[in-house]
Amino acid sequence: MSLPVTPADIAAARHVLTGAVLRTPTLPAPRLSAITGAHVFVKYENLQVTASFKERGALVKLASLSAEERAHGVVAMSAGNHAQAVAYHAARLGIRATIVMPKFTPIVKVAATEAHGARVVLHGETVADASEEADRLARAENLVWVHPYDDRHVIAGQGSIAAEMLEDAPDLDVLLVPVGGGGLISGMAVAARHIRPDIELIGVETTLYPSMWNALHQQSLPCEGTTLAEGIAVKNVGVLTREIVSALVSDVVLVDEPTFERAVNLFLTQQKTLAEGAGAGGLAALLAEPERYRGRNVGLVVSGGNIDPRTVASIMLRELEREERIVSFRFSMLDRPGELGIISTLLGKLGANILEVEHKRHFLDVHAKGARLDVTVETRDRSHADKVHRSLLAEGMDVVRIDWQSGN
Known part of the structure; x- marks a missing residue:
């Protein structure tokens, strides 16, 4: 079978990467194993200088340029990790870099890219708009285009990840890999299948952007919406990557947003490591179908x-609510002195820690002599929350649980 990228390409890429990109560890994850029932091993590409695997492909591509191409400079399009990877390694190699980013790109990402010495051009509302502008600049200024995924050198660089994983954990049965344009899983598939022909590779996409799934199944499910996994929110996959994935990847699965949130939260709380939404894709797939693995x-x-710290904080809070370790109760009560004290004292005796209180009087659905009290508390777990509710009812309280997810 003849494919655009070969094991020899990946071996050459590893030589380029040695000493220039961190050989990140692949370590067992006993806590995740206990939660999922699989024997889990994690490769920590978030430890790279720019906190992403994108450095590998970017460096291999830049290192392949001739002296004349380096003198002209390079252009790349990205709203995130590829931008920083190209900017960082271009600066190291003394290559002038221009990065085109959509206008909506967060200021922190623009600043991080500029900090590496790149010229940042903000253009268009979408990644597609930015891509068109990058293509125009490449032709107008004779710049070398560094594609984020549909490039032989980029794919070969990403393939080094699987080679390292199978050196550190040779008995792996399956690799779960996030899929955007397909550069990461394509390179990993070439490397892994060469080393272990029987290994299973499964791609992971968000249900909101099933681009590779569509390509493989000749379907046209919509690719749109706001996703936590913006790093793989790609509408069009690569030509090279599609060919490799079709030949070597066992399956591509779609995972919903709440499961991506849970995966990010588990990496932080159980593995003590920070993963962006796309970066947690493999774990999300494992959580979605634990019996399969x-x-x-x-x-x-x-x-x-x-990942934005505010997003992390939001995810952690939402997970506490899903686990019912943070719950809200709505009390209907008489509006008279001491009522709030009675409720707070009772909650304290039941071991519920009060986080927030909202006292409402001026609503038509509240009795003229009454009040409505919304109290958010911290509990130990779901069973404790249920016990608190039963105990409040047993004390004669007019109280209901508030389900914020359903709006009731």
Whole structure:
């Protein structure tokens, strides 16, 4: 079978990467194994200088340029990790870099890219708009285009990840890999299948952007919406990557947003490592179908750790609510002195820690002599929350649980 990228290409890429990009560890994850039932091993690509695997492909591509091409400079399009990877390694190699980013790109990402010495051009509302502008600049200024995924050198660079994983954990049965344009899984598939022909590779996409799934199944499910996994929110996959994935990848699965949130939260709380939404894709797939992988040796790649701290805080809070470790109660009560004290004292005796209180009087659905009290509390777990509710009812309280997810 003749494919655009070969094992020899990946071996050459590893030589380029040695000493210039961190050989990140692949380590067992006993806590994740206990939660999922699989034997989980994690590759920590979030430890790279720019916190993403994208450095590998970017460096291999830049190192392949001739002296004349280096003198002209390079252009890349990215709203995130690829931008920083190209900017960082271009600066190291003394190559002038221009990065085109959509206008909506967060200021922190623009600043991080500029900090590496790149010229940043903000253009268009979408990644597609930015891509068109990057193509125009490449032709107008004779710049070398560094594509984020559909490039032989980029794919070969990403393939080094699987080679390292199978050196550190040779008994892996399956690799779960996030899929955007397909550069990461394509390179990993070439490397892994060469080393272990029987290994299973499964791509992971968000249900909101099933681009590779569509390509493989000749379907046209919509690719749109706001996703936590913006790093793999790609509408069009690569020509080279599609060919490789079609030949070597066992399956591509779609995972919903709440499961991506849970995966990010588990990496932080159980593995003490920061994963962006796309970077947690492998774990999300494992959580979505644990029976499929039970008892098997599963390799995950934390492909990136660039996530907004506010998003992390929101995810953690939402997970506490899903686990019912944060719950809200709505009390209907008489509006008279001491009522709030009675409720707070009772909650304290039941071991519920009060986080927030909202006292409402001026609503038509509240009795003229009454009040409505919304109290958010911290509990130990779901059973404790249920016990608190039962105990409040037993004390004669007019109280209901508030389900914020359903709006009731």
